[in-house]
Amino acid sequence: MSPDANENPDLVGPEDEALLEELRGAADRFDPPPAPVLEAARASLTWRTVDEELAALQFDSAVDQALTTVRGDEGPRLLTFAAPGLNIEVEVSPIGPRRQLVGQLVPAQPARIDVRHPGGVTTVQADQLGRFGVEAVSAGPVSLRCHLATEPPSPPVVTEWIPL
Amino acid sequence: MGASIDVRDLALAAAAGDPRGWDGLVERFGGLVWSTTRAYGLSPDDGADAAQTTWLRLAEQLGRLQDQYGQLGVWLAATARRESLRLLGAARAAEPLTQKEPSPPPSSGRDALLWRVVRELPEHCRRLLRVLLTTPPPSHEEVSAALDLPVDGIAAARAACFQEFRHRMATISIRTEVEDS
Numbered sequence: 001m002s003p004d005a006n007e008n009p010d011l012v013g014p015e016d017e018a019l020l021e022e023l024r025g026a027a028d029r030f031d032p033p034p035a036p037v038l039e040a041a042r043a044s045l046t047w048r049t050v051d052e053e054l055a056a057l058q059f060d061s062a063v064d065q066a067l068t069t070v071r072g073d074e075g076p077r078l079l080t081f082a083a084p085g086l087n088i089e090v091e092v093s094p095i096g097p098r099r100q101l102v103g104q105l106v107p108a109q110p111a112r113i114d115v116r117h118p119g120g121v122t123t124v125q126a127d128q129l130g131r132f133g134v135e136a137v138s139a140g141p142v143s144l145r146c147h148l149a150t151e152p153p154s155p156p157v158v159t160e161w162i163p164l
Numbered sequence: 165m166g167a168s169i170d171v172r173d174l175a176l177a178a179a180a181g182d183p184r185g186w187d188g189l190v191e192r193f194g195g196l197v198w199s200t201t202r203a204y205g206l207s208p209d210d211g212a213d214a215a216q217t218t219w220l221r222l223a224e225q226l227g228r229l230q231d232q233y234g235q236l237g238v239w240l241a242a243t244a245r246r247e248s249l250r251l252l253g254a255a256r257a258a259e260p261l262t263q264k265e266p267s268p269p270p271s272s273g274r275d276a277l278l279w280r281v282v283r284e285l286p287e288h289c290r291r292l293l294r295v296l297l298t299t300p301p302p303s304h305e306e307v308s309a310a311l312d313l314p315v316d317g318i319a320a321a322r323a324a325c326f327q328e329f330r331h332r333m334a335t336i337s338i339r340t341e342v343e344d345s
Binding site: 022033040 | 219
């Protein structure tokens, strides 16, 4: 398996090869990756995780219930992230171009929660019952980093990025 | 061209926090991630979200992917595919009828004609070509991951789509000649 084997020469005639190159030129001209998309990609390294525990997305009502939901009766989007020993449940409600989040840590516990989005970080506190809320974050990818008040201290838990 | 760069070295550098390694990965695979989102017909805005989420996922996962550093393009293509399908699902749930393609390029000329014909191909061909036409050219493994197609079937599928493309181009040029005469 060679990562540089861009085309399989056995199966590509010279005419197809020429057409491929010509069409690739058209794609480059009419639908190249926009500069802001590449800029955002470069900036993503800032959000590299090093020693955090990752909470994987386990349920997303927008995807997992999309086929069964009766239109007009949708309510907030529900997300569940799971890490060993901790679930993070989030309700997402759109307010124009912004998103309101209401969350719950399971098992219930206090925590400091960084709401990370490409525009920056908003920090909120989960109360003794594990409840937290964020008034509004910009639409787009979001990840939560939860600093639990465990003893002994454990690494923060971060949720997978997901566009909201 | 990016294909000569050792992706593994870039990944190792990026995982250590070196922006040059990371930027090298974006240069090599930025086009692949973008064209994968476009292959699924996402609008430019949703495509931008899917692409950004894909790169954020790589930033969060890079330290866990050591055994895939030689095949990061495959991982990125598969992730871009998954994120595109997620956004399509979310968009359909919210507003079932608003999936829209941006209007075609206003330019004239041969390139514009070629591109219009590509865009009007049957869905499976449009999708396949959109990924195959990425710069720098993707490997068949990457195309396979982007479209969830068997690697072995890509060459044949491409040949069939090129045939359809040529047929349509021929039809257009005959029509044009008739109109011109």
